[in-house]
Amino acid sequence: MCLAVVGVGTLASAGAEPVPARTEVVRVQPGESLAELAARVAPGSDPGAVVERIRELNGDLVGGVRPGQPLHVPSGR
DSSP states (O other): OHHHHHHHHHHHHTTOBOOOSOEEEEEOOTTOOHHHHHHHHSTTBOHHHHHHHHHHHHOOOTTOOOTTOEEEEEOOO
């Protein structure tokens, strides 16, 4: 069972672009989750990997994010 989960995860990210190396500061939009922010700033990249990079750039972000909060993010633009 564990092998099937790992295999599915590998297939899901196989076509994704790498997480962009360039960064920028953006503000969290009202109602936006980290996954939605990741998709907005680095479309085409694996959102989970982008969220992980956002956490690395900004600390652990325990408790989530707030609307208007500035965050350093990888940028695919």
